Amino acid sequence: MNPFEELMAYQRDTEALAAIAGRLGWDQETMMPRGAAEQRGEEMAAIESVLHARRIDPRVGDWLSLINEEKLDDADRAKLRLIRRSHTRASKIPARLASELARVTSVSQGVWAEARRSEDFDGFAPTLSRVLDLKREEAAALANGGDLYDALLDDYEPGMTGAELDRLFSALRPRLVALREAVLGANHQPDPISGHFDEAVQMHLSREMAEAFGYDFSRGRIDKAVHPFSSGSGSDVRITTRTVESEPFNCIYSTIHEVGHASYEQGIDPAYALTPLGQGVSLGVHESQSRIYENQLGRSRGFTSYLYDRMKALYGDLNIRDADAFYGTVNRVSPGFIRTEADEVHYNLHILLRFDLERALVSGKLEAADLPDAWNQRFEADFGVKIDRPSRGCLQDVHWSVGLFGYFPTYTLGNVYAGCLLKALMQDIPDLDAQLEAGDTTAATGWLRQNLQQHGGLREPRATIAHACGCEPGEGPLLDYLEAKFAALYRL
Incomplete structure (x- = not known):
C-alpha cells in the first residue's frame, strides 16, 4: 500500500x-x-x-x-x-x-x-x-x-472563539429580551396542555414521530435516559428520550430533537463510513439539524396540526379545543427552569447563562463549590424566577459532569445556523407548511440530507452551512423567524 x-x-x-x-x-x-x-x-x-x-x-x-x-x-x-x-x-x-x-x-x-x-x-x-x-x-x-476556553471550544466548533461567540450573543440578547417581554406581557396567552399521558403511549408516539422524520430503525433504536442524547454514526445510530406523564411534549420534542442529530449521522454518504468524514463536522452544525427538526419543522403550524390529530387519536379528547389553539400550546412561552423544555424565545437565554458561567469556571474566576450561588443569581436576573432546587438549576444538565466545557454555546450556534437553513429551505419548498400538515417531512428532510447531511465532515463548519444556504451564516434569519412567529402567535 x-x-x-x-x-x-x-x-x-x-x-x-x-x-x-x-x-x-x-x-x-x-x-x-x-x-x-x-x-x-x-x-x-x-x-x-x-x-x-x-x-x-x-x-x-x-x-x-x-x-x-x-x-x-x-x-x-x-x-x-x-x-x-x-x-x-x-x-x-x-x-x-x-x-x-x-x-x-x-x-x-x-x-x-x-x-x-x-x-x-x-x-x-x-x-x-x-x-x-x-x-x-x-x-x-x-x-x-x-485562551483556555478557546482551546476547549475548538474541540466542538473548530475555528470558533469565545470572543466571536460573545459578539454573536451580544447581538442576539437585546432582540430576544425585547421579544420575551412583549410576549409575556401580551393579553393573549395560549393554554397549557393538561391531563395524564400514559408512558407506554408516549413511547409509541415517540416512535411514530421518529419514523415521520425519517429515522431509520434498521440502523437505530430508541431507549430512555435521564438526559436525552444521540449516539453513534453510520449503520448504528441510537437515540434516547424521556417521559413525564403530565408533560407529553417533553417526550415528543426530545425525540424529534435527537432524531435530527441521528438523521445527520444516518444521512452521511456511506462511502465516508469509518473515516474522519463519517461524522457530523461540528456540534454547531449538528445542533442545526436537531433544532430545525424540533422547532422550525416540528413546532410549525403545519406539523402541529398533524400532531394534534395523532394525539387525539391516541389519548382521546384533549383540553385544547382545535389545531390552531394546539399550535399556540406547543409554542407557549414560559420562563421555566429546564433548558431542554424551554420554548424558542427563552432557549438561547439559557445557553447564554451557561456560556458565561463555564467560561468563568474554566478561567478560574469561578470554582465548582460556588456554582449554585452564581447560577441562581444569574437565573433570577435573566428569568425573574428563583431556583427552588438543584435539579432545576446547576444539576439539570449532564454536560459539565462529563467534562463537556465548550459544548453549550454550540446549541445557540445551531439555532443561528437553523435559522439560515430554514430561509433557504423555504425558498426551495414554498408549500412546506402544507406538506407538514399532512405529516410529510420528506421534502424538508430530503433537502437537508442533500444539501448538508450527506457531506459529513467534508467542509469546515461555517463553510458547511454556507454551502447549504448559499450565503454566510448570521443571526438575522433566526431573529426574524422568531419575531414573526411569536408576534403572530401572541397577537402583538
Missing part, C-alpha cells in the same frame, strides 16, 4: 475503536447496572489509552508527511485535514491525562445522576471540582499560552 492507503487503513481501525467507546457510553446511560460505574470507568480509561496512543502514533505524522495531496480529490484532502488536526491536538495531551479524564468523567456521570436524584449538589461538588481541574489542565496543554 502507498502512504495514503496505509494511513486510511490505520484510521479505519481507530474510528472503529472510537465507535466502541461511544457504545460503552450509550450503555452506561441506558442499560448498565448502577453498581458497574467504577468498573466502567476503568474500561473507558483503558480504551481511551488505546485511542490516545493511536492518535499520537509517530507513524501518523510520517504518513502525513509522505502523502502528495495534489494527487488527491477534495474528500481525501479533507480526511487528511481532520487526521492532522486530531494528531496535533492529541499530541499535546499527556497519555496519563487522557486516560484519567476518561476514567473520572465516566464515574462522574453516575455521581451527577445520583446527586440530581437526591438534590445534593454538595455531594457532587468534589467530583465536579476534580473534572474541572482535569479540564483546565487539558486546556492549558492545548492552548500553548492562549
Whole structure:
C-alpha cells in the first residue's frame, strides 16, 4: 500500500475503536447496572489509552508527511485535514491525562445522576471540582499560552472563539429580551396542555414521530435516559428520550430533537463510513439539524396540526379545543427552569447563562463549590424566577459532569445556523407548511440530507452551512423567524 492507503487503513481501525467507546457510553446511560460505574470507568480509561496512543502514533505524522495531496480529490484532502488536526491536538495531551479524564468523567456521570436524584449538589461538588481541574489542565496543554476556553471550544466548533461567540450573543440578547417581554406581557396567552399521558403511549408516539422524520430503525433504536442524547454514526445510530406523564411534549420534542442529530449521522454518504468524514463536522452544525427538526419543522403550524390529530387519536379528547389553539400550546412561552423544555424565545437565554458561567469556571474566576450561588443569581436576573432546587438549576444538565466545557454555546450556534437553513429551505419548498400538515417531512428532510447531511465532515463548519444556504451564516434569519412567529402567535 502507498502512504495514503496505509494511513486510511490505520484510521479505519481507530474510528472503529472510537465507535466502541461511544457504545460503552450509550450503555452506561441506558442499560448498565448502577453498581458497574467504577468498573466502567476503568474500561473507558483503558480504551481511551488505546485511542490516545493511536492518535499520537509517530507513524501518523510520517504518513502525513509522505502523502502528495495534489494527487488527491477534495474528500481525501479533507480526511487528511481532520487526521492532522486530531494528531496535533492529541499530541499535546499527556497519555496519563487522557486516560484519567476518561476514567473520572465516566464515574462522574453516575455521581451527577445520583446527586440530581437526591438534590445534593454538595455531594457532587468534589467530583465536579476534580473534572474541572482535569479540564483546565487539558486546556492549558492545548492552548500553548492562549485562551483556555478557546482551546476547549475548538474541540466542538473548530475555528470558533469565545470572543466571536460573545459578539454573536451580544447581538442576539437585546432582540430576544425585547421579544420575551412583549410576549409575556401580551393579553393573549395560549393554554397549557393538561391531563395524564400514559408512558407506554408516549413511547409509541415517540416512535411514530421518529419514523415521520425519517429515522431509520434498521440502523437505530430508541431507549430512555435521564438526559436525552444521540449516539453513534453510520449503520448504528441510537437515540434516547424521556417521559413525564403530565408533560407529553417533553417526550415528543426530545425525540424529534435527537432524531435530527441521528438523521445527520444516518444521512452521511456511506462511502465516508469509518473515516474522519463519517461524522457530523461540528456540534454547531449538528445542533442545526436537531433544532430545525424540533422547532422550525416540528413546532410549525403545519406539523402541529398533524400532531394534534395523532394525539387525539391516541389519548382521546384533549383540553385544547382545535389545531390552531394546539399550535399556540406547543409554542407557549414560559420562563421555566429546564433548558431542554424551554420554548424558542427563552432557549438561547439559557445557553447564554451557561456560556458565561463555564467560561468563568474554566478561567478560574469561578470554582465548582460556588456554582449554585452564581447560577441562581444569574437565573433570577435573566428569568425573574428563583431556583427552588438543584435539579432545576446547576444539576439539570449532564454536560459539565462529563467534562463537556465548550459544548453549550454550540446549541445557540445551531439555532443561528437553523435559522439560515430554514430561509433557504423555504425558498426551495414554498408549500412546506402544507406538506407538514399532512405529516410529510420528506421534502424538508430530503433537502437537508442533500444539501448538508450527506457531506459529513467534508467542509469546515461555517463553510458547511454556507454551502447549504448559499450565503454566510448570521443571526438575522433566526431573529426574524422568531419575531414573526411569536408576534403572530401572541397577537402583538
